[in-house]
């Protein structure tokens with residue numbers, strides 16, 4: 001691959017890879033809200049204080065989790081196309097883990113609803129609910145990271161299988177997971193900042209300021225974790241990321257991240273100013289997409305050769321039409337809700 | 348078909364793989380169908396409410412929607428994810444083939460699912476504060492998206508059983524609109540309506556309203572049971588489009604399958620009968636316990652129905668294309684030459700347990716070709732099935748596997764591999780002694796095995812005329 005754009009890979013491969021990147025970025029945006037949000041809720045529960053941010057998180061976390069899971073299904077489909085053998089093998093090797101992930105998600109889901117319903121009144125109970133939910137989501141994130149790394153590490157497969165082990169140990173796991181967890185903070189900060197603004201107007205300034213600081217800390221720590229990961233990653237991955245075709249993506253990612261940090265810095269100084277929050281959000285969004293692209297860049301050597309079946313496979317037009325109809329449906333949905341709220345319920 | 352990769356095979360202890368995916372699948376299908384029918388029922392009640400036909404409709408809507416979201420949305424979506432993961436466990440090559448073939452359909456299904464989720468959450472969050480007209484539109488959008496995801500997935504699942512003209516043309520739409528597409532879609536839609544109505548009766552019983560209101564709501568919900576009268580017809584239609592051999596399993600060829608079909612039919616009849624007599628004709632009242640019982644019956648019927656659907660496909664996961672063992676039907680000839688595990692890179696987990704290399708070969712062959720449907724000592728245990736057999740009986744029955752039982756694939760390996768499996772079973776029968784010499788004259792046995800294999804051929808039983 002010599003070109004910067006995934007679509008230059010030619011034919012269906014570039015299309016699948018592009019869709020994988022875009023849908024994974026969407027997934028990352030929602031899990032960012034979930035991971036960052038539950039972190040905030042845990043801290044608020046331990047401190048025993050409610051603040052506007054933990055309140056909007058309480059309100060929106062169940063939805064964000066539902067959206068994260070829904071958004072996860074799409075990359076799950078595309079990853080099975082372009083990295084089929086590796087993905088399946090890692091899945092099979094970590095079989096016990098995957099059987100535990102589903103119950104963990106169900107438990108986490110219900111805990112979020114429980115938290116939202118405010119049925120648990122005692123402080124210890126509230127802390128327990130938040131901490132267990134956080135542990136569930138952390139477990140899921142760890143499992144995906146481990147699965148991803150294992151799928152890249154062919155050399156470890158047979159030993160792991162023969163030993164019947166349930167754990168894939170690699171020096172890259174911790175920095176990579178840390179990177180994801182810390183990167184969730186600016187994502188949550190952006191989402192929650194808009195939500196508290198919408199709910200509390202001018203009184204939200206103090207909350208937005210705290211969010212901006214958390215976002216900056218998250219950016220700094222995730223960058224640190226990324227540097228650590230760079231040292232721990234496999235030679236293959238580092239080689240791929242060093243290719244000149246990745247250059248523009250690196251530049252885009254670093255620029256977006258830097259712009260995001262500057263914007264958050266200005267939000268922290270002038271938390272009432274909408275414009276800087278908007279800039280931080282846009283730059284953050286670009287950082288997610290370019291980050292997802294760089295993430296794929298690290299495993300381009302592992303791309304599977306074109307398979308006859310998927311080159312021949314029909315239905316592309318169906319999907320194109322369905323995508324247009326779906327966007328229209330989402331717009332319609334938005335309009336229905338707005339109009340319905342404006343008209344109000346019958347007396 | 349080109350050589351596909353070997354995947355690591357996990358041992359599920361005493362359970363067969365099929366049982367694992369079956370269990371997840373049944374729960375998922377039950378919940379997903381409830382979600383679809385539930386959407387339809389909500390549309391109906393919203394309309395009843397806003398047109399003034401049913402004053403308590405809004406009360407029902409809010410209570411029922413919560414149940415729908417909390418139970419079916421969360422669990423339904425999560426078991427859906429679990430389906431992916433377990434499908435990979437049971438047959439990675441099969442799911443890979445399905446993805447390669449149908450990914451655009453699946454991607455389309457995902458879009459529908461995403462809209463379903465979005466509309467559902469919008470209703471949950473804003474429904475109570477919205478005008479009636481907007482609520483109805485939101486519910487229609489939800490229901491349409493939910494039913495369309497069934498539409499798309501149904502094409503892929505029914506293709507596995509009856510790929511129809513796709514086998515010759517490999518045209519996506521020929522595979523999608525396959526012979527069992529319409530009866531299966533119709534049947535599932537009817538089931539969805541039934542489940543929604545039964546769940547509604549259960550939910551209504553938890554409401555704190557007067558008995559007359561409750562009776563009226565129950566009667567309304569029971570309207571969704573009426574289409575059940577079509578079920579027997581649709582079931583017959585479905586049976587009629589099934590391949591001859593699958594139909595034979597159901598109609599007495601396999602006791603287990605016939606029994607499960609009987610359970611599914613019997614439970615459905617009971618529900619239908621109760622609904623018809625008690626509700627539509629005499630307008631009786633159904634209390635919570637009865638509703639729960641009917642719902643449990645419906646769950647039983649769903650479980651039995653899914654079991655039959657999975658079973659009817661044997662020995663294929665994709666009929667005429669791939670066996671349950673994830674071996675391509677056209678690969679058998681080659682594997683009979685090269686062996687099924689010659690290039691299997693995955694080591695045995697407990698190699699020192701076996702007394703010889705031949706036994707280790709046998710263990711690998713069983714892992715690759717038999718373990719989807721058999722265990723050694725647990726469910727459908729090979730040791731148990733063959734414990735009184737003579738050596739030649741083992742050899743013959745394994746060499747002619749598709750004749751031994753029509754729902755097994757032909758043996759896909761060399762005569763040496765047949766012998767290794769037979770020896771492994773004999774070794775186990777002898778109490779797993781520490782040494783197992785290459786007793787007797789193997790050369791003679793191999794010649795016999797080869798002749799038996801050639802006699803049975805390398806095609807599935809369905810292509811061999813009795």
Ligand code: HEM
Pocket residue numbers: 024027031034035068069070072073074075076077079105137138140141142144145146147148149151176180295428
């Ligand atoms: C709380 C729930 C979840 C969390 C916290 C989470 C977190 C993550 C993280 C951190 C990654 C990146 C892994 C890495 O690159 O190291 C990831 C990737 C991914 N996630 Fe999720 N996830 C969640 C739920 C799901 C669900 C339910 C699905 C599927 C339906 C899903 C599908 C995926 C896929 C397909 C990838 C890409 C895997 C790859 O490219 O190797 N996720 N997830």
